[in-house]
Structures are given as structure tokens and as C-alpha cells.
Amino acid sequence: MKRLLLVSFIILSAAQVWAQRGNFGEGGEDQGGNRVRGNRGNQPNTTVAPPLARREVSGIIKDETGQTVIGATVTLKSKSDTINVITNNDGIFVMHNVKQNVFNITVTSIGYKNFVSKYAFSDAKKNLVLDPITLKTSNNVLNTVNINGTPSVTYKEDTVEYRASDYKVRANATLDELLKKMEGMEVGTDGTLTHQGQQVTKAKLNGKEYAGGDVAQAIQNLPADIIEKVQIVDDYGDQAARTGIKDGDPQKILNVTTKADRSVGTTGRAIGQYGSAGRYNGQLFVQRLNANEQLGLIGNLRNTVLGVQSTGVQGGANNDGSGGSAVGRGGGGGNAPSGGTTRSGSPSFNYRDQWSKKIQVVGSYAYNFRDNNAFNESYGRSYVTNGPFKRNSTSENDSKSHNLRFEMDINLDSANYLQITPNYSYSSSTSTNSSFQDASNYYLPTKPGDTSVFEHRVDNGTNSSLNSSTNYGITAFYLHLFKKPKRNFSLQLAYNYSQSKADGQQNTSYKYYADTTLNIPLPLKDSIAHNVTNRVNETKSLQAIMTYVEPLSTKSLLEFSTNWSRRENTANSMVSVYDKDNNLIPAPNLSSVYDYTVTDARATVDYRFVDKKLNVSVGASAVPFYLEGTKLNAALGTNASSSISNFRVIPAFRFAYSWSRTERFTLTYSGSNQEPSFTEIQPFTDISNPGHIIVGNPDLKPSFTNSLNAQYNNYFANSKFNLSFGVVASAVDNAIVENNSNPLVGVRKVNETQYLNVDGTKSVVGRYSISKQSENRAVNLALNGNISYSYAPVMLESVLYHQTTWRFDERFGPRITPSDDFEINPFVGYDIARYFTSLPQTSANANLNNPQVTTTSLGLQGRMYFFKTWQINYDATKRYITGINSGNTTPLVINAGFEKEFLEKRNLVFTFNVYDLLHQNNYQQKIVNAQGETNTISNTLSRYFMVGLRLNLQKWSGTPQRNGRAMQRRGDGSFIYN
Numbered sequence: 004m005k006r007l008l009l010v011s012f013i014i015l016s017a018a019q020v021w022a023q024r025g026n027f028g029e030g031g032e033d034q035g036g037n038r039v040r041g042n043r044g045n046q047p048n049t050t051v052a053p054p055l056a057r058r059e060v061s062g063i064i065k066d067e068t069g070q071t072v073i074g075a076t077v078t079l080k081s082k083s084d085t086i087n088v089i090t091n092n093d094g095i096f097v098m099h100n101v102k103q104n105v106f107n108i109t110v111t112s113i114g115y116k117n118f119v120s121k122y123a124f125s126d127a128k129k130n131l132v133l134d135p136i137t138l139k140t141s142n143n144v145l146n147t148v149n150i151n152g153t154p155s156v157t158y159k160e161d162t163v164e165y166r167a168s169d170y171k172v173r174a175n176a177t178l179d180e181l182l183k184k185m186e187g188m189e190v191g192t193d194g195t196l197t198h199q200g201q202q203v204t205k206a207k208l209n210g211k212e213y214a215g216g217d218v219a220q221a222i223q224n225l226p227a228d229i230i231e232k233v234q235i236v237d238d239y240g241d242q243a244a245r246t247g248i249k250d251g252d253p254q255k256i257l258n259v260t261t262k263a264d265r266s267v268g269t270t271g272r273a274i275g276q277y278g279s280a281g282r283y284n285g286q287l288f289v290q291r292l293n294a295n296e297q298l299g300l301i302g303n304l305r306n307t308v309l310g311v312q313s314t315g316v317q318g319g320a321n322n323d324g325s326g327g328s329a330v331g332r333g334g335g336g337g338n339a340p341s342g343g344t345t346r347s348g349s350p351s352f353n354y355r356d357q358w359s360k361k362i363q364v365v366g367s368y369a370y371n372f373r374d375n376n377a378f379n380e381s382y383g384r385s386y387v388t389n390g391p392f393k394r395n396s397t398s399e400n401d402s403k404s405h406n407l408r409f410e411m412d413i414n415l416d417s418a419n420y421l422q423i424t425p426n427y428s429y430s431s432s433t434s435t436n437s438s439f440q441d442a443s444n445y446y447l448p449t450k451p452g453d454t455s456v457f458e459h460r461v462d463n464g465t466n467s468s469l470n471s472s473t474n475y476g477i478t479a480f481y482l483h484l485f486k487k488p489k490r491n492f493s494l495q496l497a498y499n500y501s502q503s504k505a506d507g508q509q510n511t512s513y514k515y516y517a518d519t520t521l522n523i524p525l526p527l528k529d530s531i532a533h534n535v536t537n538r539v540n541e542t543k544s545l546q547a548i549m550t551y552v553e554p555l556s557t558k559s560l561l562e563f564s565t566n567w568s569r570r571e572n573t574a575n576s577m578v579s580v581y582d583k584d585n586n587l588i589p590a591p592n593l594s595s596v597y598d599y600t601v602t603d604a605r606a607t608v609d610y611r612f613v614d615k616k617l618n619v620s621v622g623a624s625a626v627p628f629y630l631e632g633t634k635l636n637a638a639l640g641t642n643a644s645s646s647i648s649n650f651r652v653i654p655a656f657r658f659a660y661s662w663s664r665t666e667r668f669t670l671t672y673s674g675s676n677q678e679p680s681f682t683e684i685q686p687f688t689d690i691s692n693p694g695h696i697i698v699g700n701p702d703l704k705p706s707f708t709n710s711l712n713a714q715y716n717n718y719f720a721n722s723k724f725n726l727s728f729g730v731v732a733s734a735v736d737n738a739i740v741e742n743n744s745n746p747l748v749g750v751r752k753v754n755e756t757q758y759l760n761v762d763g764t765k766s767v768v769g770r771y772s773i774s775k776q777s778e779n780r781a782v783n784l785a786l787n788g789n790i791s792y793s794y795a796p797v798m799l800e801s802v803l804y805h806q807t808t809w810r811f812d813e814r815f816g817p818r819i820t821p822s823d824d825f826e827i828n829p830f831v832g833y834d835i836a837r838y839f840t841s842l843p844q845t846s847a848n849a850n851l852n853n854p855q856v857t858t859t860s861l862g863l864q865g866r867m868y869f870f871k872t873w874q875i876n877y878d879a880t881k882r883y884i885t886g887i888n889s890g891n892t893t894p895l896v897i898n899a900g901f902e903k904e905f906l907e908k909r910n911l912v913f914t915f916n917v918y919d920l921l922h923q924n925n926y927q928q929k930i931v932n933a934q935g936e937t938n939t940i941s942n943t944l945s946r947y948f949m950v951g952l953r954l955n956l957q958k959w960s961g962t963p964q965r966n967g968r969a970m971q972r973r974g975d976g977s978f979i980y981n
Contacts, residue, residue: 060098157664196222232976237253266294418483471504480494500544540575626650666716712729
């Protein structure tokens with residue numbers, strides 16, 4: 004009887020609890036991404052309370068893809084109410100002062116079927132949150148109206164997301180064509196991708212690394228019509244993504260998510276082209292998709308020019324990389340490539356599989372080879388030696404590499420996650436270089452009692468090298484989620500080993516002349532004209548990262564993290580020389596042998612506050628650092644020890660505010676140490692290279708960089724108008740700079756470098772991107788550019804001075820598509836760089852305070868379709884360059900092509916292309932730094948023709964399902980296996 008009473012009591016208690024929960028559902032998301040609770044129907048509330056006179060009703064409107072609908076009209080009607088509201092930029096609506104607890108809701112929006120439903124709630128409940136309302140597409144309306152209710156661009160905390168369906172491309176287009184139409188994107192001919200002025204470094208597909216992360220492989224091969232969303236992510240790594248603790252600087256990552264009905268099937272693409280001068284281009288792309296399962300093969304083999312080359316100027320940089328800037332815009336996304344011609348190939352294999360509900364694996368293998376031949380001519384003046392020089396060189400560089408990566412993700416249970424990532428890479432290269440240099444040097448007195456020294460030296464010889472590098476390692480990451488929401492613990496352990504070998508031979512003659520002519524040689528020849536060097540470098544590293552997050556309230560968190568690492572480095576560089584009888588003799592006085600260990604750590608405490616619109620993090624890190632090691636003193640034949648230690652407390656701050664999904668502002672401060680190299684702190688003068696003496700400084704301190712990054716983004720969905728502004732500023736304390744001098748040793752001058760700490764290095768880079776698209780996206784006006792400033796102290800002959808570089812780079816590029824058969828894209832660009840210095844003027848650097856290079860670019864790109872299956876494309880660029888005195892400074896490069904489509908789906912295409920029709924493509928570059936000015940001209944095989952075929956194949960089987968139901972997805976596009 005007691006047991007029966009107990010069972011009856013439990014049943015009645017459960018029924019009461021269920022009745023109390025009956026008015027709540029799973030709900031949707033509020034503006035902050037938090038779950039909101041909605042109704043499950045008209046179920047009575049067992050709690051008796053007096054009826055309310057007024058209540059608030061809210062909800063969220065979505066479409067069938069899960070995107071929120073902006074501007075939908077929501078109407079509430081009851082016996083006492085008739086209320087109309089419009090959904091905001093997050094698809095949310097709120098109605099105040101609703102009198103009745105039973106009412107009808109009607110939702111209307113252009114492009115969707117009307118939604119009508121009746122709701123009933125307890126009359127004592129004040130805040131009524133409806134279940135998410137899903138609107139279904141109205142096919143009849145969409146046939147004539149191309150409008151949807153969600154913004155094309157949304158901004159999240161670390162992600163910019165583009166809705167791919169809003170950007171129209173032709174059938175059989177690839178992802179790079181789609182990206183070109185998106186606000187803030189710039190795509191280079193070599194497959195480089197820049198977003199709002201910053202380089203995108205890695206590619207992912209549905210949340211996982213794709214094709215080894217190669218951006219060019221991803222965007223040039225993935226079909227555009229399978230893409231649902233394009234995301235640009237500030238990626239801090241997998242550990243940060245899962246724990247929320249961010250440390251260091253993020254990478255720009257491209258993540259593309261596939262459409263649900265394009266996630267089961269196979270797509271393929273093949274290209275074969277052959278042209279004049281032995282040119283060829285072959286590409287193959289095959290990809291099988293089935294939800295999280297992927298199997299793909301990507302490969303290319305080509306012998307073509309590097310693309311339209313650029314002319315520019317580069318500002319000088321300190322040894323730590325500060326204080327410099329690069330100027331020039333090329334055909335490869337803004338980077339000026341090296342000259343010459345190249346034969347290359349890169350077959351790769353990618354694999355992803357869901358082995359079970361708990362285990363997912365991702366793997367990739369890539370093989371790359373690259374053979375480059377180049378001839379370079381350069382001339383200029385040296386500010387160090389106060390004299391002119393001219394050089395020319397012929398080089399052949401062949402390289403090969405293998406990269407293998409594997410990742411296993413294991414969901415041990417709902418609270419424990421394990422990721423294991425081994426990796427392996429191997430590369431080898433051979434290079435041969437023949438060079439000639441003629442330099443007249445006028446060494447001025449540097450201290451009282453010195454006399455001027457004239458030196459005319461001519462170097463002529465060859466260098467060759469055989470290099471190889473092996474790298475392997477493994478990383479294990481563990482995460483535990485506690486029962487208390489947001490509380491978690493993680494541990495990441497990593498081991499990596501790398502070994503590099505370099506065997507080189509130098510055979511160079513150094514001849515000296517009495518005047519500027521080559522008529523009166525001096526009887527002086529360098530003693531190391533012919534030598535062989537064998538180098539071996541090894542590095543072993545261990546790293547441990549631990550994090551813990553403790554929630555203090557529903558909106559605040561306390562974050563702890565530690566990062567410890569230890570690196571052991573050994574290097575052996577053994578030199579042998581040929582004597583007059585051509586015998587190879589060891590030269591220990593020219594050899595370099597050292598080993599050192601670096602131990603550093605970072606312990607961080609952060610307080611973070613997270614609200615619907617606000618995300619603030621404030622904290623500090625304690626950073627100890629220790630370096631110790633020994634190096635062979637070649638002059639004495641003994642080892643010398645050296646060590647350096649440092650401790651610093653670094654503040655950290657991050658502020659992010661989102662007015663809506665389309666408008667945000669972020670401000671981040673961070674600090675980082677940059678330790679000196681072991682060579683820089685060696686406690687002796689290194690004379691292993693008699694022509695270049697290194698004086699170590701054991702009292703050298705690590706440099707410290709303060710960085711401030713501000714970013715504002717706003718997309719006006721109704722106007723299709725996007726604004727993006729960003730500023731990155733940095734200041735360096737104890738910057739490590741070189742003091743270069745030319746002491747007289749014996750009868751000739753040699754180079755000598757010392758190292759010291761100097762304050763004052765700073766830089767500021769401002770970027771902007773403004774775009775406006777017409778209502779039907781037929782016209783896209785885009786203005787973008789950057790302004791950069793750098794200031795760096797430099798030392799020359801123990802005299803401290805500074806160098807300053809300014810650069811303005813602006814580009815206006817409308818994209819006009821008045822119809823599906825016509826596209827025209829004119830652009831105008833203006834790039835100017837100026838360099839200033841406080842270095843005392845001499846006859847050699849009289850123009851140093853005003854070197855300037857400007858490049859004005861005018862271009863026209865586009866394509867025309869006619870007779871349904873015919874196409875003509877063109878690309879013309881005219882540049883006007885000042886500041887470089889040789890070569891073609893007004894090149895006009897014209898590329899054009901013709902295509903004819905075949906078959907029912909138009910997926911077989913005949914192509915004919917001509918590149919650089921007027922044969923004006925050339926490569927020029929100007930470098931300005933503390934040592935002088937250098938102008939370089941390189942050969943590039945130019946005008947050529949290519950003819951070929953392109954085949955596109957696709958076959959899809961529908962939407963991924965599991966247990967007869969469509970599979971749910973995460974925000975990164977990955978599918979959830981329940």
C-alpha cells in the first residue's frame with residue numbers, strides 16, 4: 004500500500020510539473036544569440052493568479068533556411084487589439100500593451116506565403132514569447148520579384164557573413180567569381196584573397212580545413228552554385244573557438260558552407276590548354292560530398308607567366324620587421340611577385356569522414372613543385388658606401404614539397420571532447436645563381452683622424468645550394484564542459500621537430516681597381532673566393548596551453564589561461580675552402596657552431612562581460628622569458644656562453660559593441676615580446692664571415708610591441724550600402740636595431756653590424772572600404788584603400804637617425820552588370836609612396852629626403868555574351884609610373900579571350916586567350932631603405948596565346964538525412980549527427 008501511494012504521488016507531481024512547463028517551448032534566439040522560450044499551445048496553468056490588464060508579445064521570424072526575415076509585417080488581432088509592427092534587423096518583433104491573452108498572429112513579407120496562427124496563453128503571464136515563426140517561400144512571387152527579407156551581409160563578434168544567393172553569377176562559375184561581387188573582397192589572378200585590406204590565409208569548407216587550407220585551390224575550384232554562405236572569420240584557433248578564450252593575433256580565415264541540397268553529390272571540373280612558346284595549363288578538380296563526408300582530388304600543371312607584373316617602391320624595415328612598408332599593386336592581389344618564368348604543379352588530396360556519431364576525421368596531402376628561371380638587372384646608390392652600383396644575375400630555382408595533415412575529433416561524451424592532430428612536411432630545393440656586381444665606394448671619415456677611402460670592387464662568380472627541410476609534430480587538445488553552463492576546462496599539448504640542411508658552394512672572384520674604370524687592377528684577391536658550406540639546424544619544441552572559464556553570473560566570466568613553451572635549437576655551419584692547388588681544406592675559423600634554449604610562458608587572467616550587444620574583456624598577462632646557450636668563438640676556437648632573462652606584465656583589453664547584426668565596432672589592445680636571436684646576444688665578435696663581422700650584445704633586451712586595433716562595420720540592408728573602417732597602430736619599446744659601419748681591416752673596408760635597443764619605432768595603418776549596390780545589384784560602386792605611416796630609428800656609423808615612410812593607395816572600381824549578358828568593370832587607382840630621413844646628406848644621398856614613386860592605374864575589365872552560348876572577355880590596364888627612370892614606365896597590358904559553350908547544360912567550353920597583346924608586360928621594383936636605393940628589372944616571358952577546353956560536371960542527390968529526417972547544422976555549416 005505504501006509503495007502504491009508513493010507511485011501515485013510521483014505521477015501526480017510529474018503531471019503538475021509538466022503542466023507548469025506547458026506554456027514554454029524551445030523558442031528561438033534573441034539579438035544576443037541567446038535562446039528564447041516560446042509557447043507549446045494553449046495548456047492551462049495550474050497556478051491561479053489574477054488576470055493582467057496588459058502584456059508584452061515578442062517573437063522572431065525566419066525563412067526556411069533559418070535566416071531571419073527583416074521588414075516583415077506582423078499583425079496581432081483580438082477582441083480588444085489590432086496591432087501592427089515591423090521586424091527589425093534581427094528579424095525580431097515586440098508588441099507592447101496587448102490587452103487579450105488569446106489572439107491571432109498574421110505575418111506577411113514580399114516573397115513569402117502569408118502566415119496565420121491562433122495563440123492562447125495564461126492571462127497571468129506578462130511576457131509572452133512565441134515560438135520562432137517560419138515563412139515559406141512563395142514561388143509565384145519569386146518568379147517576378149527578386150527580394151528576400153534578410154541582409155546580404157551580417158557582422159558577428161568575429162565573423163563577417165555573406166548570403167551567397169544575393170550575388171548572382173552565371174552557371175558553371177567558380178567561387179572566386181562569386182567573391183568578386185561581394186563587398187570588401189578583392190581576388191587576385193593568382194588566387195590570393197583580400198578582405199577589407201587584409202590577406203585571407205586559410206580556407207575551410209563547412210567548418211573544417213579544406214585542401215590543406217590552400218585559399219587559391221578552394222576559390223578557383225569550388226562551384227559557386229553549391230555555396231550557401233561565405234564567412235570571413237577572425238580565427239584564434241580551435242582551442243579559442245571552443246573555450247572562448249582568445250590570445251594573440253587572429254588569422255583571417257575563409258569558411259564556405261554548402262547549400263543543404265548541394266551537400267550530397269559529386270562535382271568535377273577539368274581544364275586543358277596549350278599555347279605558344281610551349282605554354283600549357285592543365286587542371287583537375289573532383290569532389291564528393293555527403294554531409295560531413297568529403298573526398299576530393301585537386302591538381303594543376305602549368306607553364307605560364309606569373310601574371311601582370313607591378314612596379315612599386317618598398318620602404319626599408321628594421322631587423323625586427325618594423326618601420327617598413329611595401330608599395331605597388333600587381334596582378335596577383337597586390338603582392339609583387341618575383342620575376343622570371345615558372346613551371347609548377349600541385350596535386351592535392353582531401354578527405355573528411357564521420358566514422359561514427361562520436362568520431363570525425365579530416366586529412367589532406369599536397370605535393371608541390373616549382374621551377375623558376377629569372378634574369379635580374381638592378382642599379383642604385385648605397386648610402387653606406389656613398390657610391391653607385393650595378394648588378395645583374397641569372398638564377399634557376401627548383402623546389403619540391405610534401406605536406407601531410409590529419410585531424411581526429413572525438414566527442415567522448417556530451418561533456419568531454421578530444422582532438423588529435425599529427426602533421427608532417429618535407430621540402431627540398433636546388434638553386435644556382437650567377438652574379439656580377441660593379442660598385443664604387445667612397446668611404447667618408449667617421450671620426451677625427453680618419454681619412455677618406457676609395458674602393459672600386461667588381462664581384463663575379465656563382466653560388467649553388469642544395470637545401471632540405473623536415474618537419475613533424477603532434478598536437479592533442481582536450482576540453483571538459485562542467486554541468487554549470489559556460490564553465491569549462493581545456494588542455495592542449497604539442498610537440499614539434501624540425502631539421503633543415505643546406506649544402507652550398509661559393510666560387511666568386513673579387514677584383515679591386517684603382518679608379519672608377521676597369522683599366523688599373525690592384526693585386527688583391529679575397530681569401531674566401533671559393534668555399535663549401537654544410538649547415539644543419541635542428542629545433543625541438545614543447546608547448547602546453549591550459550585554460551579555465553568560471554561564470555560569475557549569466558553575463559560575466561572569469562577566464563584563466565597559461566601558455567608554456569620550450570625550444571631547443573642547435574646549428575652547425577662547417578666551412579671548407581679550396582687552396583691554390585684546388586684542394587678542399589677545413590676552415591674552422593670560418594665555421595659557426597651554437598646551441599641555445601628558449602623558455603617562455605604567459606599566465607593570463609581576464610574578466611569578460613557579455614550582453615546582447617556588448618562584449619568586454621579586461622585582463623593582464625605575466626610573461627617571463629629566459630634564453631641561454633653557447634656558441635663557438637671561431638677566433639679563439641672556444642665556446643662562449645650567453646643568457647638573457649626578462650619579466651613583463653602585459654595588459655589586455657577587448658571591446659566589442661553590436662548595434663545589430665549589420666553594425667558593429669571592435670577595439671582591441673594587445674602586447675607581445677620579441678626576443679633577440681642568439682646571434683644578436685653572442686658575447687663576442689663573430690668573424691666567421693671576414694667580409695661581414697657581427698658584434699654581439701649580451702645586454703640586449705627583448706623588444707615589446709604595443710598594438711591597438713579598431714574596426715567599424717555597418718551594412719545598411721535596405722540600401723545595400725556597406726561601410727568598413729579599420730585602424731591598426733603599433734609602438735615598439737626597446738626595438739632591436741642594427742648599427743652598420745664599415746671599418747678598415749687591413750687594406751680594405753668590411754661590413755660590421757652591431758645590435759642595440761632603441762625606443763621610438765611606431766606605425767599606423769588605416770584601411771577603408773565603401774560600397775553601394777543598386778536595388779537589383781546591377782551596379783556595384785566600390786571605393787577602398789589604405790593610408791600607412793611608419794617611423795623607425797636607425798643607426799649608421801654609430802649615428803642615430805630616423806626614417807619615415809608614407810603611403811597612400813586608393814582604388815575606385817565599379818562593377819556594372821546591366822543584364823545577364825553584359826558585364827563591364829572599369830577602375831582607377833592611385834598609389835603614392837614617399838620616404839624621408841634625418842640622415843645627414845652627402846653627395847650620394849642628396850635626393851634621399853624626397854624619393855617618391857607614384858603609380859596611376861586605369862583599367863577596364865568585362866565580358867559579353869551573345870547568341871546564348873558565345874562569350875568575349877577582356878582585361879586592359881594602363882599604368883603611369885614616376886620615380887623609376889628605366890624600363891617601360893607607361894605599360895599598357897591587354898588580355899582578351901573568346902569562349903563557346905557546348906552541350907545541353909553548356910558545361911563544355913572551348914576557350915581561346917591572348918595575354919599581353921601589345922607585349923608591354925614587365926617587372927620593375929624600387930626598394931628604399933637605410934642602406935640605399937635599388938631599382939630592379941626582371942625578365943618575364945610575356946605575349947602568348949592559349950587554346951583549350953573546360954568541362955564542368957555535377958550530380959546531386961538531395962539534402963543529407965539521418966533516420967529519415969533532414970540533418971541539423973551548426974553555424975559553420977557542419978552537420979550534426981544525433
